[in-house]
Amino acid sequence: MIKDIPKNMLNELSRLISTHTGLHFPEKKWNALNKGIKSVINDLDTDIHQFIRCLHSSPPKNIIDSLTARLTIGETYFLRDKNFFQILQDHILRGVIEHPKRKTKKIIFWSAGCASGEEPYSIAILIDQMSPVLKNWDITIIGSDINPVALNKARKGIYSNWSLRGTPEKIIKKYFTPTAGNYFEIAPHIRQMVRFFQLNLMDDNYPASLNFYEAMDIILCRNVLMYFNEQGRNSAIQKLSQLLIENGWLITGPAESGFVNLSEFSSVRFPNALYHRKGPPRKTIENFNPIRISRKVHSTRPTVTVKSGKRFTDRKYVRRITDGVVTRPPKKQKYVMYQEALNDYNRGDYLQSVKKLLTIISKGKNNNNSFLMKTESMILLAKSYANIGELAQAKTWCEKAINTEKLNPEIYYLLSTIFQSSGNIDDSVKSLKQSIYLDPEFIMAHFTLGMLLLQKNAPAESRKSMQNALSLLELQGAEEVLPYSEGMAAGRLIETIKSMKTN
Ligand SMILES: C[S@@+](CC[C@H](N)C(=O)[O-])C[C@H]1O[C@@H](n2cnc3c(N)ncnc32)[C@H](O)[C@@H]1O
Numbered sequence: 001m002i003k004d005i006p007k008n009m010l011n012e013l014s015r016l017i018s019t020h021t022g023l024h025f026p027e028k029k030w031n032a033l034n035k036g037i038k039s040v041i042n043d044l045d046t047d048i049h050q051f052i053r054c055l056h057s058s059p060p061k062n063i064i065d066s067l068t069a070r071l072t073i074g075e076t077y078f079l080r081d082k083n084f085f086q087i088l089q090d091h092i093l094r095g096v097i098e099h100p101k102r103k104t105k106k107i108i109f110w111s112a113g114c115a116s117g118e119e120p121y122s123i124a125i126l127i128d129q130m131s132p133v134l135k136n137w138d139i140t141i142i143g144s145d146i147n148p149v150a151l152n153k154a155r156k157g158i159y160s161n162w163s164l165r166g167t168p169e170k171i172i173k174k175y176f177t178p179t180a181g182n183y184f185e186i187a188p189h190i191r192q193m194v195r196f197f198q199l200n201l202m203d204d205n206y207p208a209s210l211n212f213y214e215a216m217d218i219i220l221c222r223n224v225l226m227y228f229n230e231q232g233r234n235s236a237i238q239k240l241s242q243l244l245i246e247n248g249w250l251i252t253g254p255a256e257s258g259f260v261n262l263s264e265f266s267s268v269r270f271p272n273a274l275y276h277r278k279g280p281p282r283k284t285i286e287n288f289n290p291i292r293i294s295r296k297v298h299s300t301r302p303t304v305t306v307k308s309g310k311r312f313t314d315r316k317y318v319r320r321i322t323d324g325v326v327t328r329p330p331k332k333q334k335y336v337m338y339q340e341a342l343n344d345y346n347r348g349d350y351l352q353s354v355k356k357l358l359t360i361i362s363k364g365k366n367n368n369n370s371f372l373m374k375t376e377s378m379i380l381l382a383k384s385y386a387n388i389g390e391l392a393q394a395k396t397w398c399e400k401a402i403n404t405e406k407l408n409p410e411i412y413y414l415l416s417t418i419f420q421s422s423g424n425i426d427d428s429v430k431s432l433k434q435s436i437y438l439d440p441e442f443i444m445a446h447f448t449l450g451m452l453l454l455q456k457n458a459p460a461e462s463r464k465s466m467q468n469a470l471s472l473l474e475l476q477g478a479e480e481v482l483p484y485s486e487g488m489a490a491g492r493l494i495e496t497i498k499s500m501k502t503n
Pocket of ligand 1: 073
């Protein structure tokens with residue numbers, strides 16, 4: 001067995017790895033770094049000294065591949081952050097499609113840091129759902145990642161339940177085929193819509209080394225920048241900006257929008273989201289109805305030099321993306337209505353949120369494109385009813401939400417809390433078990449189950465659940481706030497469990 005790596009070496013390794021991959025390993029992540037590097041050394045059948053020497057020069061591809069396969073976090077799932085997909089559909093794409101002056105019917109998406117492909121395939125599914133309005137449009141979707149193992153999985157297009165935990169049943173039925181071992185294979189026509197390639201966003205030669213001949217309309221770089229240090233983030237954003245068409249969009253993860261500070265971009269605020277568009281500021285969506293061009297659109301041309309030395313400007317035409325005047329006033333978009341309901345809910349005005357959510361859900365009937373916020377609306381409706389003490393309604397809507405997303409552990413958790421409020425401990429336990437079945441790492445579900453089992457006078461079973469929670473908690477930083485805990489940090493829950501007499 002390889003010995004633990006000394007601290008001075010971890011320090012040096014963290015610096016070298018950051019240079020080659022952008023990945024940031026501050027001291028608090030050295031446990032993970034130590035574990036990852038030991039595996040890499042094992043994979044490559046080398047020793048730590050030789051490995052460090054190699055990183056000091058220009059490491060060959062197999063070393064970077066092995067490093068990234070062991071050190072990157074590829075956590076992702078289909079339709080992650082539905083608010084984004086709803087904004088993409090209702091605002092961003094609508095602006096592109098309906099712009100009367102748009103000359104070319106072409107949109108290029110790039111998911112940079114796509115992990116195992118769930119993100120670019122989600123775009124493909126959305127585009128397919130929108131096919132009546134996107135008829136005759138030429139859509140290109142590209143996915144890239146540094147990690148070759150993740151890319152292989154992406155190309156195969158076979159996923160477990162876990163990747164589909166936020167995907168509506170209707171979408172699973174339409175776009176996936178169950179395969180052996182409880183896996184789901186993506187429909188061939190969706191797989192064919194996405195092309196994958198390996199790319200290190202920190203590579204010195206990129207973007208010049210890319211064989212792209214056209215700039216991107218929409219770049220998604222979500223939940224990637226957060227793993228880089230400041231220098232890595234700025235360099236990645238700078239390069240992405242070069243590959244983006246004038247007025248094109250850069251979409252980051254919800255926690256990453258503050259990283260984009262380049263003057264090339266202006267920020268556009270949406271309810272609960274902030275995205276960036278290349279070019280000077282334009283009208284915000286608060287003044288959204290109808291959308292107007294706030295400045296004369298000029299034909300600034302993207303100027304990325306490609307390998308051959310050619311420039312994009314050599315192309316016959318230059319495409320622009322814009323959200324200029326639309327021909328008909330927009331209906332109130334789903335993401336706006338949902339966010340209004342969410343604001344009502346957060347203010348404690350549950351009656352108002354109920355009213356709005358019922359409207360959203362009923363409007364969704366017979367509307368193909370309403371699949372995105374439907375479950376979220378049902379979940380919020382169930383919570384609103386629970387808060388006004390209408391537990392029967394809360395249960396009904398929670399069950400309806402489960403029917404639309406059967407693989408979502410969070411809805412079963414919500415149902416368990418509704419059963420608990422109604423004093424129905426047996427059904428609450430059943431829902432928690434279902435939730436844990438779908439997500440064995442759901443800490444609060446293990447803990448709550450432990451508490452209920454104690455209440456049901458089953459101390460041995462309760463101890464098992466608490467032990468499960470503890471083992472998972474030990475993998476978290478003490479300060480990390482636990483999802484579904486109403487703000488409790490991991491360290492605090494560890495203390496609580498340890499102080500309980502049964503453990
Ligand atoms: C958490 S996943 C994000 C997946 C997806 N974008 C999402 O939001 O669900 C982060 C991905 O960034 C990739 N990544 C990390 N460093 C990278 C780099 N230097 N170049 C390209 N991709 C990188 C990782 O391999 C990993 O697959």
